[in-house]
Amino acid sequence: MCRQARNNADVDKAVSACDFTLRMRIDTEGAPKLERQLTLFDSVMIVVSGTIGASIFIVPADVLRAVPNPSLALLLWVTVGGITLIAGLACAELGAMYPEAGGQYVFIREAYGRFAAFLYGWVLFTAGSSAAVAAMAISSAIFIGRAFPQFGPEQVVATLRVFGMHLDMTRETVFAVVAVIVLTAINLRSVRIAAWLQNLTAVGYLAALGLIVVVGLAFGHGSWSHFHAAPRGVMAPVTWGGLGVGAIALFFSYDGWEFLSWVGGEIKNPGRNLPLGLILGILLIVITYLLANVVFLYALPPQIMARQPALADAAMSALFSHDAGRWVSLFIGAISFGAASVVVLGGARIYYRMAVDGIFFASMSRIHPRWKTPSTALSAQCVWVTVLIVSGRYDQLYTCFIFMMTVTYALTVGAVFVLRRTQPDRPRPYRCTGYPWLPAFYIVTAVSFVISTLMSRPGESIVGLALACLGIPLYLYRRRAAAVGATRNTQARS
Numbered sequence: 323m324c325r326q327a328r329n330n331a332d333v334d335k336a337v338s339a340c341d342f343t344l345r346m347r348i349d350t351e352g353a354p355k356l357e358r359q360l361t362l363f364d365s366v367m368i369v370v371s372g373t374i375g376a377s378i379f380i381v382p383a384d385v386l387r388a389v390p391n392p393s394l395a396l397l398l399w400v401t402v403g404g405i406t407l408i409a410g411l412a413c414a415e416l417g418a419m420y421p422e423a424g425g426q427y428v429f430i431r432e433a434y435g436r437f438a439a440f441l442y443g444w445v446l447f448t449a450g451s452s453a454a455v456a457a458m459a460i461s462s463a464i465f466i467g468r469a470f471p472q473f474g475p476e477q478v479v480a481t482l483r484v485f486g487m488h489l490d491m492t493r494e495t496v497f498a499v500v501a502v503i504v505l506t507a508i509n510l511r512s513v514r515i516a517a518w519l520q521n522l523t524a525v526g527y528l529a530a531l532g533l534i535v536v537v538g539l540a541f542g543h544g545s546w547s548h549f550h551a552a553p554r555g556v557m558a559p560v561t562w563g564g565l566g567v568g569a570i571a572l573f574f575s576y577d578g579w580e581f582l583s584w585v586g587g588e589i590k591n592p593g594r595n596l597p598l599g600l601i602l603g604i605l606l607i608v609i610t611y612l613l614a615n616v617v618f619l620y621a622l623p624p625q626i627m628a629r630q631p632a633l634a635d636a637a638m639s640a641l642f643s644h645d646a647g648r649w650v651s652l653f654i655g656a657i658s659f660g661a662a663s664v665v666v667l668g669g670a671r672i673y674y675r676m677a678v679d680g681i682f683f684a685s686m687s688r689i690h691p692r693w694k695t696p697s698t699a700l701s702a703q704c705v706w707v708t709v710l711i712v713s714g715r716y717d718q719l720y721t722c723f724i725f726m727m728t729v730t731y732a733l734t735v736g737a738v739f740v741l742r743r744t745q746p747d748r749p750r751p752y753r754c755t756g757y758p759w760l761p762a763f764y765i766v767t768a769v770s771f772v773i774s775t776l777m778s779r780p781g782e783s784i785v786g787l788a789l790a791c792l793g794i795p796l797y798l799y800r801r802r803a804a805a806v807g808a809t810r811n812t813q814a815r816s
Contacts, residue, residue, distance in 0.1 A: 385572060387628040402569055402573060417597065422675065445790050456707050456711045458665065502711065505659075506703070516667050566774065618633060670700040726790060
């Protein structure tokens with residue numbers, strides 16, 4: 323019995339030593355390291371690019387169908403933006419505390435343990451982040467295909483037979499795959515070059531959207547009368563259920579700001595620039611969304627806007643001419659391309675950090691000795707995203723991830739409370755504004771959102787939970803392998 327106890331104690335010590343060694347591996351002398359090259363401007367542009375995607379040209383019509391009152395719909399956009407900012411304030415405190423690669427993964431690890439952090443990272447790799455990159459690449463290809471029909475989906479270039487399934491490779495699919503490979507190559511070569519691309523696309527579409535707002539309101543063929551509520555009988559009345567449906571759509575439109583925390587290990591002066599980047603970026607997003615909705619409402623009456631499947635084309639045609647539709651499609655394609663770039667950049671940092679912690683494939687901890695980027699994590703991510711694009715399964719996976727995403731946001735904000743209690747002496751360059759009331763309000767809102775998602779989409783929610791559970795055997799294997807390796811190293815030294 324005593325010998326067994328000693329053996330168990332030795333294993334526990336070995337696991338602890340292994341955990342410490344793996345966590346600090348990145349800082350070992352002579353090992354390649356991620357370099358801090360991202361400025362405050364880069365940080366703001368990452369938040370903007372990661373959040374503003376093609377949804378701004380689709381969701382306004384969805385919100386107006388759910389909330390058929392222009393003034394209330396605009397107020398809902400601002401309200402959900404404010405709630406998002408509260409989450410950003412909490413994430414800003416955590417990011418300044420742990421300016422490391424991995425962001426939310428690190429916050430969850432420190433607050434709730436490695437098992438919870440692993441499940442978060444596992445679901446991101448298999449479904450969330452990877453499926454998001456695939457969806458954005460396909461979205462970019464779709465809209466560019468509208469501008470240039472030669473890239474359209476009807477152009478089948480090859481048919482693959484894999485495991486008895488027939489997969490049609492259209493020009494659209496090929497374009498999306500090539501886009502992912504190009505973005506991966508850019509991020510592999512240099513985080514600085516990736517940031518330049520990010521800044522170029524973000525500034526470009528912010529400037530274009532600003533031009534549309536100014537020219538559309540000054541010279542467009544619209545009317546301010548569209549901002550009045552439609553007459554009775556033309557649109558359904560506003561209901562609490564409709565407000566909830568609209569809010570759910572908007573929460574997903576504001577998703578993406580957290581990507582900045584994922585690259586926290588490469589931000590210069592992170593104690594200042596990471597919180598500022600999050601706050602300024604989210605504020606800029608709220609303003610951009612509000613102005614875009616104002617232009618759409620100025621161009622189209624609310625009852626017509628709510629029925630538009632291609633809102634941007636209809637609004638630009640009403641304001642200017644039918645020829646504007648092609649340029650709008652090209653504009654949306656560029657936005658989707660830029661958003662995909664951010665997820666490629668950030669997602670690989672989470673898988674890298676998991677590997678450094680010893681709970682994911684060890685090869686993903688490799689940093690390129692010359693380019694100082696997580697080369698293996700980026701390459702593995704590229705391969706899996708390509709598989710999702712070719713198979714066409716990315717949309718089903720991302721739908722199942724929605725429930726898990728809402729849970730992780732609640733956990734992230736809740737980590738502020740946990741770490742204030744468990745690590746009160748850790749330096750906090752920024753402290754969450756409005757603590758504890760604002761974070762508590764967000765958690766209540768997020769939990770309500772989780773319950774609503776579970777009730778409205780029970781099938782997808784259960785599949786999302788099952789997907790997380792599929793990673794448990796890998797976690798146990800990696801932990802066991804790490805313990806065995808540490809035990810052998812201890813015995814060799816003794």
